[in-house]
Amino acid sequence: MNRKIVLSIWVLFCPFVLWAQHALTVKVVDEETKVALSGASVYLGAAASGVQADRQGQATFRQLKGGSYLLRVSYVGYQAVQQELTIDANKEVLIALKRRPFLADEVVVSxxxxxxxxxxxxxxxxxxxLAKNNLGQDLPYLLDQTPAVVTYSDAGAGVGYTGIRIRGSDPTRVNVTINGIPYNDSESMGTFWVNMPDFASSVDNIQIQRGVGTSTNGAGAFGASINVQTNSRIDTAYAELDNTFGSFNTWKNTVRIGTGLINDKFTFDGRLSRISSDGFIDRGASDLKSFYLSGAWYGKNSLLRANVFSGKEKTYQAWNGIPEEKLFGTAQDVEGYIADNWLEGRDADNIRNANPRTYNSFLYKDQNDNYQQDHYQLLFSNNSVDRLVLNAALHYTRGRGYYEEYRPGESYGSYDLDNVVLPDTTFTRTDLVRQRWLDNHFYGLTYSAEYRATDALNLTLGGAYNEYLGDHYGDIVWSRNPLFAQGEHYDFDADGSFDTKHRYYFNDAKKTDFNVFGKGEWRMGAASFFADLQYRRVGYSFLGYDRNLNNVQQDANMSFFNPKFGVSYQLENAGQLYASYAIGNKEPVRNDFENSTPDSRPKAEHLQNIELGYRLGRRQFNAGINAYGMFYRDQLILTGQVNDVGAQTRMNVPDSYRVGLEADAKWQPIAQFSWAVTGAWSRNKVKDFYEYITVYDENWDPVGQVENHFENTNIALSPSFVGSSELAYRPFGKAEVAFISKYVSRQYLDNTSDKDRSLDAFFVNNLRLGYAFSVRGVKNIGINLLINNLFNEKYEPNGYTYSSVFEGDPTVYTSNFYYPQAGTNFLLGLNLKF
Incomplete structure (x- = not known):
């Protein structure tokens, strides 16, 4: 029986063995110095992944079938080379690369x-x-197949508010830069991709660094950095149309145009996009618009590029999630939820009758988030002095918008208003509609000077200075009852309610962020050593509580030193070993500051990060495997503890850590087939965790807190395993079938490791079909079909929880909320290139 199995396997792979007749060795050198270019990328034929040249600058391809092949070689700072080769015997080829006579856009982000x-x-x-899956979903979904990534969507289908966690770190700890310019919100430190709809259509490449990484601008990276580079130089004129239709009435329409290189000096590129979707969640609709404009001048030794891009979003709120009683409970559980939360009328009918997986508690027709963000970037690079590249960028971001919400039965005192006393009645509460506004400006300068002192030594000096100015204010725009007894003009609605305008709060904030860094990389034989030293100073002026609990303008100033050291070693077999040690520091966010006093204000977070890894790049197989340790001091997490101003803000925990092992591999035995897999195993722990649960009396007034102690509990929303797989087959021409899978293990909603407060593991599979061809007058006609959640998995990648105790009753009552994702759905796209 065993012999039959062996024989069957041999017959199956026999054709591959018969084809494997020849070997090709490519050596890559600098044309002038003849120095080997270790790490150059060498591609052969239709292979999507390049082989990385070893420390002698060599890349070897074995088991090649005789015939013609296209050889492509590239290396940073050099002109790429393409040439046709005929393989009919073992062959050695020498490729001498020329240094680029012009500056390439890649120097901007270097x-x-x-x-x-x-x-x-x-x-x-x-x-x-990116283009393979770019059919309308937000950019985080295009990164979903990279290691240790978990993505989620409030509306359930990847359009609207979406998020990404890397190594369990939330978006406030993932540093995002666009062309080297910080994108994270300066106060919340979150990244709101909804403000940049269809931005992936203007992106040339993205690098994701896990851990502290080499990020030198923007907020401290505690989980990862996402470095985005927008469109680079395209020499030929083009026009491109992208149209997508999909489930939930999802539409994407994109137009891209470019002039190509004009007079060997100028290029202009533009994009206009619109995305709309009803969303999977009830009323979870999105209406998103954006544009991107870029113009560049390429001189002999200089590059000047101006980018202007903008996004405008209107998104119906699906922020609250779905209560456990509705999603997983019985009709009796739902009635209990209605009673406990005093729901009545339309609200009670809504939760009773809605689909459990699409329920949205909001019913008000204008319960929308409205925001527009405009970005202006001016990027300059110069290489007039040999071996020296100077980079500088000016940037300005203008953001403004509000979210509107209906609030029933609000007390006048909550809005700093007196009760309204009229001759025949007294009003203490009113239904109202309010708008909460953000109006902000973010501007600054980034710069760097990169000096290649010798072929073995590179030095970089750089830094940034950024300022953020933000106004926060709230307006009441409608009320059921009058807001004032007299002296105020009202416009009456038909139902007798009031259209009014009352600003019930206003505060402004200013944040400055200065950093300077020096980096050095020194190559000695097969080894490369690097050091990266950064000093960062943050100043923040905000409205917060003083020691007497008065709400006054305050200032906080923090200074951080973030050193990084590492070594890599190039092996003979095109493999590479590396090790690094880095320190990161990160300031608290806006809510941590404004809801505390100087006595209770949280401390900055501190992280020590160790990375050990091995990378291998070959034609048929490339892989990376790494182990890491991320050791936190004073990590900020929610504990439920009420501070000295009565707020439940995040608290510092002394010791916590993440340790793990990550793998990323791609196997391509023949040109038509490839298999890419990732796996991330981790242990994410808080050594000592104290949970605080508020105790309420019968009137729901807080009367104290219960304290529970836990040891070595799991960090919230940090799965112990995340894995992905993509099997791709190209049967002919530009046709492709890809089967895409993602598995995420159990995630806990808080830091108690309580299974009753957790998200179940899930395994989701997608199918992607693509076919491209050309006809006269059209360079490319591409048809793409993406079927998401092929087997209709019911899963929730995100959620939250809170607990309560009532006076005289030791029972802990826990409320869990979940964000279900869509079942089987599709996106069908048509791409036309002219």
Missing amino acids: ATRANQNSATTFKNLNKED
Whole structure:
């Protein structure tokens, strides 16, 4: 029986063995110096993944079938080379690369990027990688197949508010830069991709650095950095149309145009996009618009590029999630939820009758989030002095918008208003509609000077200065009852209610962020050593509580030193070993500051990050495996504890950590077939965790707190395993079938490791079909079909929880809320290139 199995396997793979007749060795050198270019990327034929040249600058391809092949070689700072080869015997080829006679756009982001010899754990995605799945979902969903990533969507289908966690770190700990310019919100430190709809259509490449990484601008990276580079130079004129239709009435319409290179000096590119969707969740609709404009001048030794891009979103709120009683409970559980939360009328009928997986508690027709964000970037690079590249960027971001919400039965005192006393009645509460506004400006300068002192030594000096100015205010725009007894003009609605305008709060904030860094990389034989030293100073002026609990303007100033050290070693077999040690520091966010006093204000978080890894790049197989340790001091987490101003803000926990092992591999035995897999195993723990649960009396007034102590509990929303797989087969021409899978293990909603407060593991599979061809007058006609959640898995990748105790009753009552994702759904796209 065993002999039959062996024989069957041999017959199956026999054709591959018969084809494997020849070997090709490619050596890559600098044309002038003849120095081997270790780490150069070498592609052969239709292979999507390149082989990385070893320390002698060599890349070897074995088991090649005789015939013609297209050889492509590229290296940062050099002109790429393509040439046709005929393989009919073992062959050696010498490729001499010329230094680029002009500056390429990649130098703009080089200060924040890891290169092929960096002792950093990173993943690169190019334009083609992104385009395959770019059918309307937000950018986090295009990164879903990279290691240790979990994505989620409030509306359930990837359009609207979406998020990404990397190594369990939430978006406030993932540092995002666009062309080296910080994108994270300066106060919340979150990244709101909804403000940049269809931005992936203007992206040339993305690098994801896991851990502290080499990020040098923006907020401290505590989980990862996402470095985005927008469109680079395209020499030929083009026009492109993208249209998508999908489930939940989802539409995407994109127009892209470019002039190509004009007079060997100028290029202009533009994009206009619109995305709309009803969403999977009830009323979870999105209406998103954006544009991107870019113009560049390429001189002999200089590059000047101006980018203007904007996004405008209107998104119906699906922020609250679905209560456990509705999602998983019985009709009796729902009635209990209605009673406990005093729901009545339309609200009670809504939760009774809605689909359990699409329920949305909001019914008000204008319960929308409205925001517009405009970005202006001016990027300059100069290489007039040999071996020296100077980079500078000016940037300005203008953001403004509000979210509107209906609030029933609000007390006048909550809005700093007196009760309204009229001759025949007294009003203490009213239904109302309010708008909460953000109006902000973010501007600054980034710069770097990169000096290649010798072929073995690179030095970089750089930094940034950024300022943020933000106004926060709230307006009451409608009320059921009058807001004032007299002296105020009202416009009456038909139902006798009031259209009014009352600003019930206003505060402004200013944040400054200065950093300077020095980096050095020194190559000695097969080894490369690097050091990266950064000093960062943050100043923040905000409205917060003083020691006497008065709400006054305050200032906080913090200084951080973030050093990083590492070494990489190039092996003979095109493999590379690396190790690094880095320190990161991160300031608290806006809510931590404004809801505390100087006595209770949280401390900054501190992280020590160790990375050990191995990378291998070959034609048929490339892989990376790394182990990491992320050791936190004073990590900020929610504990439920009420501070000295009565707020439940995040608290510092002394010791917590993440340790893990990550793998990323791609196997391509033949040109038509490839298999890419990732796996991330981790242990994420808080050594000592104290949970605080508020005790309420019969009137729901807080009367104290219960304290529970836990040891070595799991960090919230940090799965112990995340894995992905993509099997792709190209039967002919530009046709492709890809089967895409994602598995995420159990996630806990808080830090108690209580299974009753957790998200179940899930395994989701997608199918992607693509076919492209050309006809006269049209360079490319591409048809793409993406079927998401092929087997209709019911899963929730995100959620939250809170607990309560009532006076005289030791029972802990826990409320869990979940964000279900859509069942089987599709997106069908048509791409036309002219």
